Amino acid sequence: MPAKPVTLKNVAERAGVSVSTASRALNGQARKYRISPTTEKAVRKVADDLGFQASQVARSLRLKRSGLIGVIVPDVSNPFFASIARQVSLGVEASGFSVLLGDSREETAIEQRLARQLRAKQVEALLVCPVGVRCDHLIDVDRSGLPVVVVDRVFEEIELPCVTSDNLRAARELAEVLIHAGHRKIGVLSGVRESLPAKTRLQGLKDAAEQAGFAIDPSYVAGDAFTEQSGYQATRELLDRHPDLTAIFAMCNPAAIGAIRALTECGYTVPHDCSVVAFDDHPSADLMKTPLTVAVQDISRLGRLATDVLLRRLGLQPSGHGVDATASSSSVRAVNARSNSDRWQVPTTLLERASVAEPCR
Amino acid sequence: MPAKPVTLKNVAERAGVSVSTASRALNGQARKYRISPTTEKAVRKVADDLGFQASQVARSLRLKRSGLIGVIVPDVSNPFFASIARQVSLGVEASGFSVLLGDSREETAIEQRLARQLRAKQVEALLVCPVGVRCDHLIDVDRSGLPVVVVDRVFEEIELPCVTSDNLRAARELAEVLIHAGHRKIGVLSGVRESLPAKTRLQGLKDAAEQAGFAIDPSYVAGDAFTEQSGYQATRELLDRHPDLTAIFAMCNPAAIGAIRALTECGYTVPHDCSVVAFDDHPSADLMKTPLTVAVQDISRLGRLATDVLLRRLGLQPSGHGVDATASSSSVRAVNARSNSDRWQVPTTLLERASVAEPCR
DNA sequence: GTGAAAGCGCTAACAT
DNA sequence: ATGTTAGCGCTTTCAC
Numbered sequence: 001m002p003a004k005p006v007t008l009k010n011v012a013e014r015a016g017v018s019v020s021t022a023s024r025a026l027n028g029q030a031r032k033y034r035i036s037p038t039t040e041k042a043v044r045k046v047a048d049d050l051g052f053q054a055s056q057v058a059r060s061l062r063l064k065r066s067g068l069i070g071v072i073v074p075d076v077s078n079p080f081f082a083s084i085a086r087q088v089s090l091g092v093e094a095s096g097f098s099v100l101l102g103d104s105r106e107e108t109a110i111e112q113r114l115a116r117q118l119r120a121k122q123v124e125a126l127l128v129c130p131v132g133v134r135c136d137h138l139i140d141v142d143r144s145g146l147p148v149v150v151v152d153r154v155f156e157e158i159e160l161p162c163v164t165s166d167n168l169r170a171a172r173e174l175a176e177v178l179i180h181a182g183h184r185k186i187g188v189l190s191g192v193r194e195s196l197p198a199k200t201r202l203q204g205l206k207d208a209a210e211q212a213g214f215a216i217d218p219s220y221v222a223g224d225a226f227t228e229q230s231g232y233q234a235t236r237e238l239l240d241r242h243p244d245l246t247a248i249f250a251m252c253n254p255a256a257i258g259a260i261r262a263l264t265e266c267g268y269t270v271p272h273d274c275s276v277v278a279f280d281d282h283p284s285a286d287l288m289k290t291p292l293t294v295a296v297q298d299i300s301r302l303g304r305l306a307t308d309v310l311l312r313r314l315g316l317q318p319s320g321h322g323v324d325a326t327a328s329s330s331s332v333r334a335v336n337a338r339s340n341s342d343r344w345q346v347p348t349t350l351l352e353r354a355s356v357a358e359p360c361r
Numbered sequence: 362m363p364a365k366p367v368t369l370k371n372v373a374e375r376a377g378v379s380v381s382t383a384s385r386a387l388n389g390q391a392r393k394y395r396i397s398p399t400t401e402k403a404v405r406k407v408a409d410d411l412g413f414q415a416s417q418v419a420r421s422l423r424l425k426r427s428g429l430i431g432v433i434v435p436d437v438s439n440p441f442f443a444s445i446a447r448q449v450s451l452g453v454e455a456s457g458f459s460v461l462l463g464d465s466r467e468e469t470a471i472e473q474r475l476a477r478q479l480r481a482k483q484v485e486a487l488l489v490c491p492v493g494v495r496c497d498h499l500i501d502v503d504r505s506g507l508p509v510v511v512v513d514r515v516f517e518e519i520e521l522p523c524v525t526s527d528n529l530r531a532a533r534e535l536a537e538v539l540i541h542a543g544h545r546k547i548g549v550l551s552g553v554r555e556s557l558p559a560k561t562r563l564q565g566l567k568d569a570a571e572q573a574g575f576a577i578d579p580s581y582v583a584g585d586a587f588t589e590q591s592g593y594q595a596t597r598e599l600l601d602r603h604p605d606l607t608a609i610f611a612m613c614n615p616a617a618i619g620a621i622r623a624l625t626e627c628g629y630t631v632p633h634d635c636s637v638v639a640f641d642d643h644p645s646a647d648l649m650k651t652p653l654t655v656a657v658q659d660i661s662r663l664g665r666l667a668t669d670v671l672l673r674r675l676g677l678q679p680s681g682h683g684v685d686a687t688a689s690s691s692s693v694r695a696v697n698a699r700s701n702s703d704r705w706q707v708p709t710t711l712l713e714r715a716s717v718a719e720p721c722r
Numbered sequence: 723g724t725g726a727a728a729g730c731g732c733t734a735a736c737a738t
Numbered sequence: 739a740t741g742t743t744a745g746c747g748c749t750t751t752c753a754c
Contacts, residue, residue, distance in 0.1 A: 004506075007747060018725045023749060034723055051505075053481045057427060058747035060418045061730050067482070071462075076450065082443035089437065089464050098482060100429075101462045103450050121417045121428075121459060144412075145365075228645075257645045284589075284618045284643070289650050368731055379741045384733060395739055419731035422746045 006050045015039075015046040022047075026054070060122060069310065070118035070126045072102040072111055074153075080280065080299060081129055084151060087303025088127055088310075095316055097124070104131050112137045119146055125310050129153050133194040135160075147313040151306045154196040154343075161313065161342040163306040167197050170295040170348035171204025174277045175249065177293055177350070179212045182358050183247040183275060186216065187238040189255040191226040201251050201279065220245075223255065231255025235262035246359035250278035256292055271357035281351060291353035301346045309344060367411045376400075376407040383408075387415070421483060430671065431479035431487040433463040433472055435514075441641065441660060442490055445512060448664025449488055449671075456677055458485070465492050473498045480507055486671050490514050494555040496521075508674040512667045515557040515704075522674065522703040524667040528558050531656040531709040532565025535638045536610065538654055538711070540573045543719050544608040544636060547577065548599040550616040552587040562612050562640065581606075584616065592616025596623035607720035611639035617653055632718035642712060652714035662707045670705060 012022040017039060024033045025043035046052075060066040069092050073081035089099045100123055102114035108131045115137055118126060125147045128138055133155050142148040142160055154162040178186055188205065191198040202221065209216050219241055223234030231250055235258065238245055248263075250256035256278035260270060268274045270290045281296045373383040378400060385394045386404035407413075421427040430453050434442035450460045461484055463475035469492045476498055479487060486508045489499055494516050503509040503521055515523040539547055549566065552559040563582065570577050580602055584595030592611055596619060599606055609624075611617035617639035621631055629635045631651045642657045 008749095009747075019748080020726080020750075021724055024724090027749085036723065039723080053477065055422075055747055056482045057418055057421045058730090059749080061416075061422050061732090061746090062748045062750085064730070066418060068461075076437075076447040077440060077444040079438060079440055079443065082440065082446075083438040085443075085462065086437040086464055089462055090466070098478065099462045101432075101446065101450055101460045103447055105451070116414070117459065120414045257648065260648060282645070284649075287618065287621060287650055288645075288648050290648075369733095370731075380731090381733075381742080382740055385740090388733085397739060400739080416731055419746090420733080422730090422748090423732050423734090425746070 005055070006052050008052070008054065011043065011047045011050060011052050014050065015043045017043060026052075066122035066124055067097050068100050068118075068121060068123045069097045070100045070102060070115075070121075070123035072104055072114050072118070072126065072128045074104050074106040074111075074129060074131050076101065076103045079282070080152075080297075083299040084129065084303040084306065087300050088307050091304055091307030092311065095311060106131050108132050108134050115141050119144075125149070125314055127151060127306055127310055130155070132192065147310070149306055149310045149313065151302065152197065153192070155194065156196050156199070161309050161344070162196075163302060163309060163344045163346070164197060165297045165302065165348050166345040167200040167348075168204045168207070170279065170297075170350075171201040171249075172208045173348075173350045174279070174293075174295045175205040175208035177352060177356055178247045178249065178275060178277055179208055181247075181275065181356050184214050185242060185245050185359075186220060186247045186249050187235070187242065187245045188216065188221040188223075189231045189234045189238075189248060189250040189259060190221055190223045191230075191251040191255070193224050198251055205249055223251075226252040226255065228254035228258040228261075231258025232262045233258070235259040236266070239263075239266050239268075244361055245274060246361055247275040247356075248277070250276065253278050253280040253282050253292070253294065256294075260290065271355050272360060275356040275359075277356060286353070290355050292355045293353045294351050296349045296351055298346050298348065305344055305346055309342070366416070367413050369413070369415065372404065372408045372411060372413050375411065376404045378404060387413075427483035427485055428458050429461050429482060429484045430458045431461045431463060431476075431482075431484035432489075433465055433475050433479070433487065434490045435465050435467040435472075435492050437462065437464045440643070441513075441658075444660040445490065445664040445667065448661050449668050452665055452668030453672065456672060467492050469493050469495050476502050480505075486510070486675055488512060488667055488671055491516070493553065508671070510667055510671045510674065512663065513558065514553070516555065517557050517560070522670050522705070523557075524663060524670060524705045524707070525558060526658045526663065526709050527706040528561040528709075529565045529568070531640065531658075531711075532562040533569045534709075534711045535640070535654075535656045536566040536569035538713060538717055539608045539610065539636060539638055540569055542608075542636065542717050545575050546603060546606050546720075547581060547608045547610050548596070548603065548606045549577065549582040549584075550592045550595045550609060550611040550613075550620060551582055551584045552591075552612040552616070554585050559612055566610055584612075587613040587615065589615035589619040589622075592619030593623045594619070596620040597627070600624075600627050600629075606635060608636040608717075609638070611637065614639050614641040614643050614653070614655065617655075621651065632716050633721060636717040636720075638717060647714070651716050653716045654714045655712050657710045657712055659707050659709065666705055666707055670703070 008019050008022055012019045022043050025035055025040045030040040071085050071088050076082055100118055104111035111131050127149050129151050130153045135158055138148050148160050150160045151163045154164050206216050222237045223230045248259050250259055256276055263274055270276050277293045279295050281294050285291055369380050369383055373380045383404050386396055386401045391401040432446050432449050437443055461479055465472035472492050488510050490512050491514045496519055499509050509521050511521045512524045515525050567577050583598045584591045609620050611620055617637055624635055631637050638654045640656050642655050646652055
């Protein structure tokens, strides 16, 4: 017995008023239309008694506002993206939006399809953590009038508002830990090469090296994905090429995990034979055999900032969820790259643990 | 320039046909209505050229089908729930649905609000991992004609289709590892006491104990939440009450992590002074100082099964995403509790690692 | 202060 | 083989 839903008409009839009056009474427009308090109360009561719920669908059609925000991430089950999705969900909720979730399974084709589908569902904005370098579809969507905000996996030439961590600074700090300990032969486990995070992190490392008077040879860079698998493979390669390696700089935590597995297999102990530093933490990291020294991204802030940028593009006041959700907060820097699109960055935190020692060779 | 969206009417005009013909041509009903292939092709072409995207909102209003599934979990950033959300997202996508995500922040009041909101958005079904014991709002929703499926945090008297792991069996197996090693003084870190998973897991432990000829005294049970915090607190309490404790049975992984912290603080080493077993794994658990012996829930299967149950309640064929998505698959048992609602269970896997030793006392 | 009516974009009888 | 029309449930202009 699917119990058909009660409509505004039902309420109006039962309250003995017209639908227009009912609508106005329930939308807080009583004052504006000078509806008598008596009528208003009456309508409200009936609506309550009947358990009336205005159909958002009908409302959307009329208002041309769906109250929906699309979120597309490569893998919801990855805690990093899950946290982003969560922050967005919580953040936009306060403004009356709901999140339509899409999982691109790390495939650009799916990402593309999802973007189209979500657009058909009338989402009012799209927040995307892109899979790869190809982002034309996103730019198209944005140009077609649906605001897109890109988070994390940003690409250089992209003409969309972007939110990322301050990767340059983070990489430099992380590299300095290694360098100050005396390391010079540092292997790099790269994420997707063309992605801005990967490029920037490499640059940060290079900067730090240069400042210390040496350079990172390209042969010390391996890997091409933000995955454990890639980290493992890359480490094996690097160990092959440079058995005298004394440290590893991993561009994400999974890669570092892969590295540790590879190192262990090859008979290296961490940090004695080889130090390891990485981006991103993981819960209970301190209970690991070798707790990693890491640059921690402030994921929830990343998510909040992204939400704010999004809401602002919709012409709304970010409703101050979280402590300092203000995009213009002091520690958040808006950077204008050569493109005219906004780039927002949030600071990271360095967490020094036991995975770095002096080089033994 | 918000570039107003192209409507069916636009397409029809441009193609020189009526909206109905256009609609039919684009909905694959050309045959059914015997529309000439020429016309169909023409309409399709125009639609393509104009980049026509049928408004799902208008469609929903007319069809009274939104193509939306609501998913409510206590915390999307928790990998367990994130994985569930992901499976649902992937699973229903194949049937043309999208997922509207809600995060209840572990609060029943929010869960309730979300359920209402999602209902207003015309979701066609609701999948919920409930926060707590109070589920009347969900039962109400279900009774009002919106099918609800409950996953994981199930409560005994609930009259809704439920999907969980086979907790009884899993707990028994886990307990047996401890018991066979010789443990008798086993502390229990409970999750939310009134939840069925907690009750069932405790029962499994008790069953195993009984079979071995001893009993679990209530004073050996502590904690009341599926969190690290609760696990930590509970462990401190247990250690206080029973310093001669030789093993800990944690009802979730975070609780076990809390336990390890507490044990370490109190000068116990794992597993020498105290063994630990737990429910749920966590990635790279093998790289921990003391890799835990755990009962692993097949989360993705849990999610898939839930999706199937949901789709079936909607009268749809679960579209065989995943290998054996069939709810009636041999290893998945439908259990009829005293209530007349369906209970579905999926098997778990025992992973023996290094956190169990013989009792030293 | 309140009502009648138009219309958002689409689908499905019911014509023809 | 295609067009006409009546809504789906809501908001809002315009009229009284």
